[in-house]
Amino acid sequence: MSEFHLLIADWYRQTKRDLPWRNTNDPYFIWLSEVILQQTRVDQGIPYYYRFIEHFPHVDDLAAADLQSVLNLWQGLGYYSRARNLHQTAKFISSELNGVFPASYAELLTLKGIGPYTAAAVASFAFNENVPVVDGNVYRVLARHFDIDTPINSTAGAKLFKSLAENLIHPKHPALHNQAIMEFGALQCTPKNPKCSTCVLQGSCLAFANKTVQERPVKTKKQTVRNRFFHYLVFHVNAHTYIQQRKGRDIWEELFQFPLIETENDSPLTEIPWAQMNQVLEISAPITHLLSHQRISARFYHIHSSEVKPETDWILIQNAALQDFPIPRLIDKYLERHSL
Numbered sequence: 001m002s003e004f005h006l007l008i009a010d011w012y013r014q015t016k017r018d019l020p021w022r023n024t025n026d027p028y029f030i031w032l033s034e035v036i037l038q039q040t041r042v043d044q045g046i047p048y049y050y051r052f053i054e055h056f057p058h059v060d061d062l063a064a065a066d067l068q069s070v071l072n073l074w075q076g077l078g079y080y081s082r083a084r085n086l087h088q089t090a091k092f093i094s095s096e097l098n099g100v101f102p103a104s105y106a107e108l109l110t111l112k113g114i115g116p117y118t119a120a121a122v123a124s125f126a127f128n129e130n131v132p133v134v135d136g137n138v139y140r141v142l143a144r145h146f147d148i149d150t151p152i153n154s155t156a157g158a159k160l161f162k163s164l165a166e167n168l169i170h171p172k173h174p175a176l177h178n179q180a181i182m183e184f185g186a187l188q189c190t191p192k193n194p195k196c197s198t199c200v201l202q203g204s205c206l207a208f209a210n211k212t213v214q215e216r217p218v219k220t221k222k223q224t225v226r227n228r229f230f231h232y233l234v235f236h237v238n239a240h241t242y243i244q245q246r247k248g249r250d251i252w253e254e255l256f257q258f259p260l261i262e263t264e265n266d267s268p269l270t271e272i273p274w275a276q277m278n279q280v281l282e283i284s285a286p287i288t289h290l291l292s293h294q295r296i297s298a299r300f301y302h303i304h305s306s307e308v309k310p311e312t313d314w315i316l317i318q319n320a321a322l323q324d325f326p327i328p329r330l331i332d333k334y335l336e337r338h339s340l
Helices: 002-015 027-037 042-055 059-064 067-074 081-096 116-127 136-145 155-168 174-187 206-210 319-324 329-337
Strands: 226-236 240-245 260-263 280-283 287-290 294-304 315-318
Touching: 002 174, 027 042, 027 081, 027 116, 042 067, 059 081, 067 081, 116 174, 136 155, 136 174, 136 206, 226 240, 240 319, 287 329, 294 329, 315 319
Parallel strands: 226 294
Antiparallel strands: 226 260, 240 315, 280 294, 287 294
């Protein structure tokens, strides 16, 4: 086990990327980076990290911001519950903990939106606590090194890999160890085309010996994808348009959108309650937007009408003001090609 640590630690010192959150032990910056990097590639996340620390250099600054400002900065990252949890947790730390981050894994786990992985990352990187991180990269490295066929997304798999990670971590250098094994999975033991021929662990890698590298790690079958059909109504009212805020426990909660009709199929609307069909200027072709367990097929209807009787939750804004509201990436991408 000690040889495992020595090999990947030496590899890490020679190969690691110079990432901004590795140059600090401030728990706020580390926590912020970890939340951004959930479901987000490093190269995509770096600009957002810089943007957040520029606007909110201290957890108290993030806490004092309104949610809409936070969501605006988050726009494009997706999984907006991360941003809402980030904001709520910042408010709790600022008001209840006097702006001081909890300094242990157990305490960090009590905070909203912080699970075992994020708690372990902050605890080890900021406070050098002897607790292992187990993310997708770590699962892959361990599954291949020990040639484990237990699904990583099963209860048994979670327990097994956590136990392995706990046995492997170096008690005196947990931060270095965790950074090294995560980076090793990201750069060396990659999901596709891993660099086995130059791998420092090749001699002890059981999957390499058993020719099962491409079969590890094992995952159980993914959740069924739900198909949804959205019809967005883009009203043109004297350089103004209507938007509404999404409510309820659904995707894109609290974000803003054009008035929406959701149907059971992809067929274009033949009736619009707030306008006549002859007022429709243009109907876009279906646009597909993929989420983790949902496939959205969306159409945009451009409608010219000065006699709209809006619903009570609709907000009439100037077209240019739309950029001040956080909107789903699906709408943002559409507007990059189709101006109002």
